[in-house]
Amino acid sequence: MTRPLRKISFRLLLYASVIGLTAVGLSACGQSGAKTKSSAANGPASNAPLVIDLGAGNAEPSSLDPDVDYDNGDYGILSQIYDQLVSASGTTSVSIHPSLATTWSSSKDGLTWTFHLRPNVHFHDGSLVNAKAVKFTYDRCLKMKQGGWADFAEVKSVDAPDPLTVVFHLKYRFSSFLNSLSSVNNGNIVSPTTLLKHQVNGDLGAKWLYNHDAGSGPYELTSWTHGQRIELHKFPGYWRGWKGNHASKVVFQFTAASATQRLGLENGSVDAAIGLSPQDFSALAKSSSVVVQNHQSLFVQYLALNCKKEGPLKNRLVRQALAYSVNAPHVAKFVWGGFATVAKSYAPTGIPGYVESPIQYKFDLAKAKKLLAQAGYAKGFSVDGVIIAGDQMGSLVYQLWQSDLSKLNIKLNIKPLPYPQFAKLQQKASTSPDIISNAWGLDYASDFAIYYQFLYSKATSVQGNWAYYGNPKVDAILIKARAAGQANSPAVLNLYRQAQKISYGDAPYIPMVQEPARIAIRSNVHGYQYNLGETPYDFNVYNMWKS
Amino acid sequence: MHLSAARDFRARHRRALKLASRPTSLVAIAGVVLLLVAAVFGTLIAPYGSSKLDLAHALQGPSMRHFLGADELGRDVFSRLIAGARYSVVSAASVLTIALVVGTLVGALAGYFGHAVDEILMRITDVFLAFPSLVLALAISVTLGGGLQSAILAIGAVWWPSYARLVRGQVLGTKSNDYVEAARALGVRNTRLLVVHILRNCMTPVLVQLTLDIGNVLVTFAGLSYLGLGAAPGSPEWGATISDGQIYILTAWWIALFPGLALYLAALVLNLAGELVGDILMPGRSTRLGSDAGRRRRFGLRRGAPAKPSPPREALDF
Numbered sequence: 007m008t009r010p011l012r013k014i015s016f017r018l019l020l021y022a023s024v025i026g027l028t029a030v031g032l033s034a035c036g037q038s039g040a041k042t043k044s045s046a047a048n049g050p051a052s053n054a055p056l057v058i059d060l061g062a063g064n065a066e067p068s069s070l071d072p073d074v075d076y077d078n079g080d081y082g083i084l085s086q087i088y089d090q091l092v093s094a095s096g097t098t099s100v101s102i103h104p105s106l107a108t109t110w111s112s113s114k115d116g117l118t119w120t121f122h123l124r125p126n127v128h129f130h131d132g133s134l135v136n137a138k139a140v141k142f143t144y145d146r147c148l149k150m151k152q153g154g155w156a157d158f159a160e161v162k163s164v165d166a167p168d169p170l171t172v173v174f175h176l177k178y179r180f181s182s183f184l185n186s187l188s189s190v191n192n193g194n195i196v197s198p199t200t201l202l203k204h205q206v207n208g209d210l211g212a213k214w215l216y217n218h219d220a221g222s223g224p225y226e227l228t229s230w231t232h233g234q235r236i237e238l239h240k241f242p243g244y245w246r247g248w249k250g251n252h253a254s255k256v257v258f259q260f261t262a263a264s265a266t267q268r269l270g271l272e273n274g275s276v277d278a279a280i281g282l283s284p285q286d287f288s289a290l291a292k293s294s295s296v297v298v299q300n301h302q303s304l305f306v307q308y309l310a311l312n313c314k315k316e317g318p319l320k321n322r323l324v325r326q327a328l329a330y331s332v333n334a335p336h337v338a339k340f341v342w343g344g345f346a347t348v349a350k351s352y353a354p355t356g357i358p359g360y361v362e363s364p365i366q367y368k369f370d371l372a373k374a375k376k377l378l379a380q381a382g383y384a385k386g387f388s389v390d391g392v393i394i395a396g397d398q399m400g401s402l403v404y405q406l407w408q409s410d411l412s413k414l415n416i417k418l419n420i421k422p423l424p425y426p427q428f429a430k431l432q433q434k435a436s437t438s439p440d441i442i443s444n445a446w447g448l449d450y451a452s453d454f455a456i457y458y459q460f461l462y463s464k465a466t467s468v469q470g471n472w473a474y475y476g477n478p479k480v481d482a483i484l485i486k487a488r489a490a491g492q493a494n495s496p497a498v499l500n501l502y503r504q505a506q507k508i509s510y511g512d513a514p515y516i517p518m519v520q521e522p523a524r525i526a527i528r529s530n531v532h533g534y535q536y537n538l539g540e541t542p543y544d545f546n547v548y549n550m551w552k553s
Numbered sequence: 554m555h556l557s558a559a560r561d562f563r564a565r566h567r568r569a570l571k572l573a574s575r576p577t578s579l580v581a582i583a584g585v586v587l588l589l590v591a592a593v594f595g596t597l598i599a600p601y602g603s604s605k606l607d608l609a610h611a612l613q614g615p616s617m618r619h620f621l622g623a624d625e626l627g628r629d630v631f632s633r634l635i636a637g638a639r640y641s642v643v644s645a646a647s648v649l650t651i652a653l654v655v656g657t658l659v660g661a662l663a664g665y666f667g668h669a670v671d672e673i674l675m676r677i678t679d680v681f682l683a684f685p686s687l688v689l690a691l692a693i694s695v696t697l698g699g700g701l702q703s704a705i706l707a708i709g710a711v712w713w714p715s716y717a718r719l720v721r722g723q724v725l726g727t728k729s730n731d732y733v734e735a736a737r738a739l740g741v742r743n744t745r746l747l748v749v750h751i752l753r754n755c756m757t758p759v760l761v762q763l764t765l766d767i768g769n770v771l772v773t774f775a776g777l778s779y780l781g782l783g784a785a786p787g788s789p790e791w792g793a794t795i796s797d798g799q800i801y802i803l804t805a806w807w808i809a810l811f812p813g814l815a816l817y818l819a820a821l822v823l824n825l826a827g828e829l830v831g832d833i834l835m836p837g838r839s840t841r842l843g844s845d846a847g848r849r850r851r852f853g854l855r856r857g858a859p860a861k862p863s864p865p866r867e868a869l870d871f
Binding site: 427 | 605
């Protein structure tokens with residue numbers, strides 16, 4: 007600006023601003039209150055692609071290679087492209103169903119599992135899904151050692167004695183083995199024909215599979231526009247067939263804010279969405295063109311306290327004091343808008359092996375003060391609370407907690423860190439953050455995927471034991487439970503009860519709430535069924551269609 | 554006595570006062586005063602503490618209890634707005650101090666010593682200027698660990714090059730003047746020559762640039778906070794509150810709107826104030842380079858300057 011503003015230009019600027027702001031304001035009000043186009047409730051099926059918005063959180067896969075990625079959102083896409091031996095499903099509690107395997111049995115000692123495969127199933131490339139392909143899949147997973155491969159650390163070898171029989175040999179008895187085959191990370195059966203054809207330097211097709219597909223599922227990959235969308239189209243040779251109403255094309259978007267999703271749902275550019283804020287969700291509940299569903303998910307929001315690092319948190323009494331200072335009902339009400347439920351266990355409700363902890367911490371600042379004084383920290387201390395950058399819920403949890411902590415003379419410094427930086431620091435106990443606020447998504451719906459991941463002293467670093475907790479008594483109980491029979495048997499439930507009694511006393515983690523999954527679907531979209539067994543991002547697209 | 558002193562003041566600064574009484578300028582001055590008052594006395598004026606939770610009234614709109622509404626944890630938006638002013642003013646001042654000090658140092662040394670020193674320093678400056686400023690600020694901020702101090706250092710690091718260039722140009726233009734050579738002939742040493750004789754006579758454009766930049770620094774800092782790399786979460790800094798409030802934009806719009814308006818208006822009045830300062834100190838700004846009167850005014854000849862301007866010549870050789 008080299009010329010000073012003249013009187014007239016300033017007035018012009020002023021008027022322009024006022025008009026501009028008014029226009030923006032009116033259009034915003036207009037959008038939310040406008041009558042949306044009425045949609046045919048049950049007309050004939052439409053061929054337009056189904057548009058599903060997964061939100062900007064963690065939903066875009068880092069890779070389409072099922073043996074590489076490790077984010078919970080990835081399964082929402084992979085489940086459309088691949089099949090697994092078994093599937094886990096249910097709305098409020100999870101059970102295992104046949105998928106590529108029709109029947110199975112295990113030896114008496116639990117070390118050998120035999121699966122019989124469904125005949126006449128084909129991959130997208132035309133080759134048959136047989137025992138060799140299953141063997142190739144698991145060998146690849148264990149060889150590449152990436153993503154969630156540790157879920158199968160107990161597998162010694164896989165055999166394919168005949169084309170429709172697969173045999174797993176385990177190193178030790180593992181009660182959750184069957185559940186682990188439905189993992190959101192691995193166990194997606196890949197086509198050896200395709201992968202070996204595109205192999206480079208013996209990488210088993212890893213470079214190629216990053217953005218291609220080698221599956222047998224209902225949909226094939228059309229395109230992937232990074233940061234925006236993934237498009238899939240139907241695979242005509244899918245083994246379940248296409249009789250009846252099914253979506254023929256689907257577009258997954260990873261756009262953005264809740265407000266954008268809400269506007270998209272209201273004007274019809276988005277057919278289904280997950281990731282709405284509690285407020286937008288409540289507002290959409292009143293809309294006639296959108297149906298909203300709120301379900302429990304397997305995500306538990308918790309605080310991990312670094313038990314090994316030198317500092318006040320190393321002291322058990324201090325951790326207990328912190329546990330008493332968290333107001334979980336407030337977190338459920340003000341951070342999740344009332345849609346979450348207070349957690350009574352490390353585990354989410356609905357999984358086999360769920361049991362409430364015999365010890366519960368109720369919000370009690372007086373008790374917290376007493377414990378701190380006992381530990382010698384009556385004067386308080388300063389501590390860093392880390393969240394992954396972009397985690398707004400985690401940030402709110404800390405802000406809510408900050409004011410209660412200040413009454414105990416504890417200063418909480420909230421530090422958002424980008425994920426790569428966080429992962430690096432988290433590798434060692436001495437550099438790992440003092441407190442981490444996060445929501446843990448289970449790899450598969452069973453006891454082992456939570457208790458073991460959190461409490462086992464050797465499951466440290468990215469695997470899950472972010473508190474660097476280790477108690478030999480708890481380790482012993484977990485190993486016993488791992489080898490036991492059914493997760494829901496009274497004996498096993500009792501073991502987990504004991505494990506929680508001891509570990510809650512040590513307070514390495516403070517579980518706060520079990521997160522809800524808020525799904526919104528336009529009323530002309532049919533067939534959606536929520537699945538607790540995998541992740542909330544997993545839409546049963548094959549059974550969905552729109553009129 | 555008093556009256557005549559005041560009249561003298563008015564007489565000597567008649568032009569400045571005239572410029573300052575234009576409506577645009579009055580608005581600008583009022584705005585800046587308001588901003589400074591909020592920054593300095595904010596805590597006294599605000600009805601609530603900026604981090605005082607009032608969960609019972611979370612997400613409520615503007616009302617008697619909460620003048621501009623309450624946010625998701627019941628904190629008063631108005632109080633946070635005022636508290637945010639302090640963050641903004643202090644951060645902008647810190648950033649510009651860094652930029653000014655580093656930029657002047659680099660530019661003065663480069664302009665004065667010339668040759669190798671000039672080449673090296675200017676190439677370093679070019680490296681910084683080659684990056685898009687926001688991207689570079691983000692990268693530096695993340696490397697330094699995020700947080701308020703990192704953001705200030707990062708934006709300061711991105712801002713100093715333009716001052717370096719400006720000061721260098723000014724120094725080059727001033728150092729060839731007769732009075733500088735005369736002083737050198739008299740035996741004045743390098744440092745004193747540089748500071749007293751040269752810099753003091755060419756800082757006017759730098760001052761004007763400074764006032765124009767305040768608004769831009771403010772917005773850049775808010776941008777960094779919006780992306781999560783400035784002030785800590787929960788702090789009332791305007792960029793951070795806009796970012797936190799955006800998921801409620803359709804339901805509790807007051808949380809993000811008011812800090813946004815405040816940011817916009819602050820940048821506007823600061824820019825206008827910068828224009829005013831420029832008009833007062835450098836009236837020849839928009840005239841052709843090289844015009845005698847313009848050049849004389851521009852270089853603000855004061856101490857040690859001869860009564861007659863030196864003959865026109867190519868004083869600016871960048």
